[in-house]
Amino acid sequence: MNAVFDFNTATRQDARPVRNRVRGVVNPAEAFREFLLSKGLHPGGSVAPTGDRVQRCPADGDKPGRTSGWYVFYVDDLxxxxAGDWRTGESWTWCAKEKDSLSFEESKIAQAHLERARRMREQERARLAAEAAARAEKEWTRAVRCGAHPYLSQKDVSAYGLKMAAGKLLVPVMDSAGALRSLQFIDADGNKKFLFGGAIAGCFHRIPGTDDVVAVAEGYATAASIHRATGWTVLTAFNAGNLLPVARAWRDVHPGCRLVICGDDDRWTSTGNVGRAKAEACAKEVGGVALFPSFAADEGRPTDWNDLHQREGLEEVKRQLLAGAEQRRRDIRSWGLDRFAGKAPERRWLVENIMPCGAVFVLAAMGDAGKGLLTLDLGLKVAGKVALRENGGDDAQDFNPDLAAFGNRILRQGPVAVISAEDSADEVHRRLQSIGVGRAREMYVLPLPNAGGPLPVIVPGKHGPELSADWLELRAQLVELRPALIVIDPLASFVMADINADPAVGAFTMGHMAQLAQETDAAVVLVHHLAKSKANVATPEEARALIRGTSAIVDNARAAYVLWNVEEKAGRTACAALGVDWARNRVMKGCLVKSNGPGDREIKTWIRNEAGLLEVRNEQLRSAARERTPALLDSLAAACAEAAQRGQPFTKTGANGLFTRRQELPAELRSLARHPLETYAQRLLEAKRLVLCIAKGSTSKKWLDVPDGDFALGMGQFATGATEDKENDS
Incomplete structure (x- = not known):
């Protein structure tokens, strides 16, 4: 007899099968310990709840005493x-129940546990990274300059920015702000390791070079081969997974940079071509191009650009890289509005509202104006912070907020490079001594007459102006220095073409200088000349028109400043106000004549001090004027009263005006220009210390007298020869 099927007790056919998903119900601690062991971590004989801390333990591959493993463990509620391995960066989660069997409340508890673990993990990671950075600074300081090393010989590359200690190469691991975060150690056999806990993500080693292309590569030897073949700036990311974080970090600081991701072609591995996949994904996200070496033969299973270098030579490396980079020189699709999302970076100044960071600044004046001494003084002030830091001070405390240049505050300090085409070492020495060098600073002055002679930046090429090989070599040093200020003095001496007449040469030169400024984040000051001098300049526009050469020079600069000579009388007046002796070429005017954005366009008075250095004296002149004003007003009122009393009153302006007849005024008033003299008269009128009077037979109220004077009372008589009948005088 067949069994009867009971629908009342049968299992639903659409129900999910019931499984026991609870793990370690009897002893969760032992279950978690087994999980740790399965991941290569060794917590010891037992595992206890960790609370609000991260527990360290040995991991597979650790040397005795090393604890690369870590875990957090909770037993409350669920x-x-x-757990994870600090050395590899891997991490894993564990729960006593499988994820798809958790109730809603259990899911919330598990999520809270994970969030709590994440916070503790990040705190511990930050602590370890800080310890590693401090240790890196100490070890880097103790290490020695890198000489010959077996690994470098084996790879046929040079040491770019490396040091040595205990027979190992030290590769600095830097963040995008230039801070040392860790070290990579490479021994003679090519074995590599990092400082325990040191930050790697987004950090890199930079080999400085030209900035038309910046390459990102995995390992140091690969990066060194790429740089040696192309001259590019190359960033070592240390592993394939770090290519994208490094490229992002560089792109954030240098948004206009052209990136080439030089990947490893890991085609021989059984786990997939990680090098190619990571490089291609990186290039796609940052708008770059991914390039991989192509080999003539596959013997030995080559993968990277150093392999190509050793097998087929640097010329082949160069050929492949240059050809590949040209494929996407400018990819317009990589410049969508997403590149400009978020808050725009704030404008940064080297000199507040005058000289921007990361931009080209033209300083123009006539010969013998003192531009060289002025830029040396600026350099000494900007370089001050570096020396104080090297002497053990705190940066924030060392910064002197009272430092000023061009009449405004200096807001940034750092290394300085001055390249002088005209001044000899002796002349530079004399100038530095005249203004006082003070404490040693990280400032470099390259006097070309003593340092190899002329150094052309721009030379004629087959298809137009191009950069010289000598300049590219020096430029790489400037990029490595990362100065706050670069001075090129004078611009015309560095361009072996007609920059003053040829707009194409001007545009090419200024475009390259703008690239240098962006690459170094420095203010690049180009010292230039005026085509002519004009003493009666009244506006910034008139001053701008004095700059020599094609308009491309000023048009392609971010900012430009002009200094010009003043008329003798104005110079004497300024000197007298400050109690200094007048001399020719001692007093000048200057102002910002071009600024792409906000800027201080006030025309300022510069007076040369005893050392020959021009200094802005506007505040002192204003102060002196404020101090002298009461006495000058008294003198003018008395002079007007006396003139009216003798029957020869002044008018405010015109043929009988104060300025026209200034020779009749006291000496302290005769030196005043028209505007201040007439302004003082107006102030006396407003204060009713002077009044405007009408002469007999006239309808024009114009003659100046004191309120109780004869002309004010209607009794004034013009003396013989007075100009009472000149009604057109105003």
Whole structure:
């Protein structure tokens, strides 16, 4: 007899099968310990709840005493935990129940455990990274300059920015702000390791070079081969997974940079071509191009650009890279509005509202104006912070907020490079001594007459102006220095073409200088000359028109400043106000004549001090004027009263005006220009210390007298020869 099927007790056919998903119900701690062991971590004989801390433990591959493993473990409400390996960056989560069997409340508990573990993990990671950075600074300081090393010989590359200690190469691991975060150690056999806990993500080693292309590569030897073949700036990311974080970090600081991701072609591995996949994904995200070496033969399973270098030579490396980079020189699709999302970076100044950071600044004046001494003084002030830091001071305390240049505050300090085409070492020495060098600073002055002679930046090429090889070599040093200020003095001496007449040469030169400014984040000051001098300049526009050469020079600069000579009388007046002796070429005017954005366009008075250095004296002149004003007003009122009393009153302006007849005024008033003299008269009128009077037979109220004077009372008589009948005088 067949069994009867009971629908009342049968299992639903659409129900999910019931499984026991609870793990370690009897002993969660032992279950979690087994999980740790399965991941290569060794917590010891037992595991206890960790609370609000991260527990360290040895991991597979650790040397005795090393604890690269870590875990957190909770037993309250729902047993759960997280673990990982600091050395590899891997991490894993564990729960006593499988994820798809958790109730809603259990899911919330598990999520809270994971969030708590994440916070503790990040705190511990930050602590370890800080310890590693401090240790890196100490070890880097103790290390020695890199000489010959077996690894370098084996790879046929040079040491770019490396040091040595205990027979190992030290590769600095830097963040995008230039801070040392860790070290990579490479021994003679090519074995590599990093400082425990040191930050790697987004950090890199930079080999400085030209900035038309910046390459990102995995390992140091690969990066060195690429740089040696192309001259590019190359960033070592240390592993394939770090290519994208490094490229992002560089792109954030240099948004206009052209990136080439030089990947490893890991085609021989059984786990997939990680090098190619990571490089291609990186290039796609940052708008770059991914390039991989192509080999003539596959013997030995080559993968990277150093392999190509050793097998087929640097010329082949160069050929492949240059050809590949040209494929996407400018990719317009990589410049969508997403590149400009978020808050725009704030404008940064080297000299507040005058000289921007990361931009080209033209300083123009006539010969013998003192531009060289002025830029040396600026350099000494900008370089001050570096020396104080080297002497053990705190940066924030060392910064002197009272430092000023061009009459405004200096807001940034750092290394300085001055390249002088005209001044000899002796002349530079004399100038530095005259203004006082003070404490040693990280400032470099390259006097070309003593340092190899002329150094052309721009030379004629087959298809137009191009950069010289000598300049590219020096430029790489400037990029490595990362100065706050670069001075090129004078611009015309560095361009072996007619920059003053040829707009194409001007545009090419200024475009290259703008690239240098962006690459170094420095203010690049180009010292230039005026085509002519004009003493009666009244506006910034008139001053701008004095700059020599094609308009491309000023048009392609971010900012430009002009200094010009003043008329003798104005110079004497300024000197007298400050109690200094007048001399020719001692007093000048200057102002910002071009600024792409905000800027201080006030025309300022510069007076040369005893050392020959021009200094802005506007505040002192204003102060002196304020101090002298009461006495000058008294003198003018008395002079007007006396003139009216003798029957020869002044008018404010015109043929009988104060300025026209200034020779009749006291000496302290005769030196005043028209505007201040007439302004003082107006102030006396407003204060009713002077009044405007009408002469007999006239309808024009114009003659100046004191309120109780004869002309004010209607009794004034013009003396013989007075000009009472000149009604057109105003």
């Amino acid at each position: 047993p759960a935990g997280e």
